[in-house]
Amino acid sequence: xxxxxxxxxxDPEAKLGDNNVIGPFCVIDKNVVMGDNNKLLNNVTxxxxxxxxxxxxxxxxxxxxxxxxxxxxxxxxxxxEIGNNNSIRENVTISRGTASRGKTVVGxxxxxxxxxxxxxxxxxxxxxxxxxxxxxxxxVEVDDCAIISACCLVHQFCKxxxxxxxxxxxxxxxxxxxxxxxxKEPIRYAGVNLVGLRRRGFANDVIEAIHDAYRIIYSxxxxxxGVAEARAKYPDMKEVEYICSFIESSxxxxxx
Numbered sequence: 001x002x003x004x005x006x007x008x009x010x011d012p013e014a015k016l017g018d019n020n021v022i023g024p025f026c027v028i029d030k031n032v033v034m035g036d037n038n039k040l041l042n043n044v045t046x047x048x049x050x051x052x053x054x055x056x057x058x059x060x061x062x063x064x065x066x067x068x069x070x071x072x073x074x075x076x077x078x079x080x081e082i083g084n085n086n087s088i089r090e091n092v093t094i095s096r097g098t099a100s101r102g103k104t105v106v107g108x109x110x111x112x113x114x115x116x117x118x119x120x121x122x123x124x125x126x127x128x129x130x131x132x133x134x135x136x137x138x139x140v141e142v143d144d145c146a147i148i149s150a151c152c153l154v155h156q157f158c159k160x161x162x163x164x165x166x167x168x169x170x171x172x173x174x175x176x177x178x179x180x181x182x183x184k185e186p187i188r189y190a191g192v193n194l195v196g197l198r199r200r201g202f203a204n205d206v207i208e209a210i211h212d213a214y215r216i217i218y219s220x221x222x223x224x225x226g227v228a229e230a231r232a233k234y235p236d237m238k239e240v241e242y243i244c245s246f247i248e249s250s251x252x253x254x255x256x
Contacts, residue, residue: 014046017054031077032065035084049077049096053084053108061091065104068095068120070138076102083108083126095120100139113150131168143178145200161246163200165193175250178242179210188255189218206239213240218256223247 002016005024010016013030020034023042028034032046035054040046044058050065058064065080067073078097082088085108092112097103098120106118107126116130119138124130128142131150136142140154143162148154153171160166160176167183167190176182179197181190192211202210213234217226227244234240247254 008040029065047080047096049079051079051081053082055085056082056088057086058088059090059092059114062088063091063093064088065096066093068098068138070098070120073098073120079103081105083110086110086112088112089114091115092117094118097121098138107144119156125162147196155252158252159246159250162242163193163197165196172255174253174255175246177246177254179239180214182255189214202239206237209234209237210239210243213243217243217247223254223256 002020004010004022007024008022008026010022010028011030014028014032016034017036019037021039023040025042026040026044028046029048031048032050034052037055038052039057041058041060043060045063047065076099080094080096081103083106086106089112091114095104101121104118104120104122106124109127110124111129113130113132115132116134118124118136121139122136123141125142125144127145130148133150134148134152136154137156139157141159145163146160148160148166149168151169152166155173158172158175161178163178164176164180164182166176170183170187172187179192181193183190192214194207197207213230216230217223220226227247230240231244
């Protein structure tokens with residue numbers, strides 16, 4: 001049975017699972033589908049098109065599946081899909097998709113900290129931490145287990161690789177490859193995220209191969225040559241292949 005506070009407003013067309021807690025002054029719009037065991041503290045707004053999984057916690061002022069801040073949006077029916085066990089802190093805003101992709105996606109077990117924004121058609125993986133006041137523009141992709149610190153700005157269409165750390169106060173208009181620390185002004189490669197990889201259980205030989213692969217790639221004037229050399233040196237290592245494939249598929253270019 002759901003616990004819905006008498007001062008909350010839930011549209012009769014919204015579909016709620018079981019054991020959800022809806023606090024005072026929350027608003028749940030029509031065309032919302034919510035799973036089980038979610039907790040909405042006071043003043044949470046779940047807008048049209050939200051698709052929410054299980055076990056999420058939404059803190060006061062968060063606004064989910066908002067109308068995209070995109071002048072091309074013509075009211076098409078799109079969604080904002082939130083997975084399971086996410087902590088979505090105070091005043092976080094997440095827009096739903098546009099005709100471009102049709103949906104904004106947030107995976108599982110993410111911590112989205114106070115006042116950060118995820119724009120339309122973004123794809124956020126699982127196990128990520130995104131810091132206070134950070135802003136992700138439209139169609140940004142963030143791979144699993146990335147850490148984006150506070151007050152960061154990510155340009156539209158950029159991609160952030162997994163298991164890396166984006167230093168606080170930084171901004172990027174290019175892709176950030178996996179496993180690295182990115183920071184300074186202008187933003188650039190600042191080494192491999194050694195502490196983060198060890199905490200995630202990466203073996204020392206794997207970390208060394210990642211470090212060597214980046215040494216090879218960034219030593220070349222033409223990054224494509226470095227990618228080929230790193231792949232040839234570590235043909236059977238999935239982590240190096242992830243790095244190489246990420247760089248090869250980049251549309252906005254990769255930080256150096």
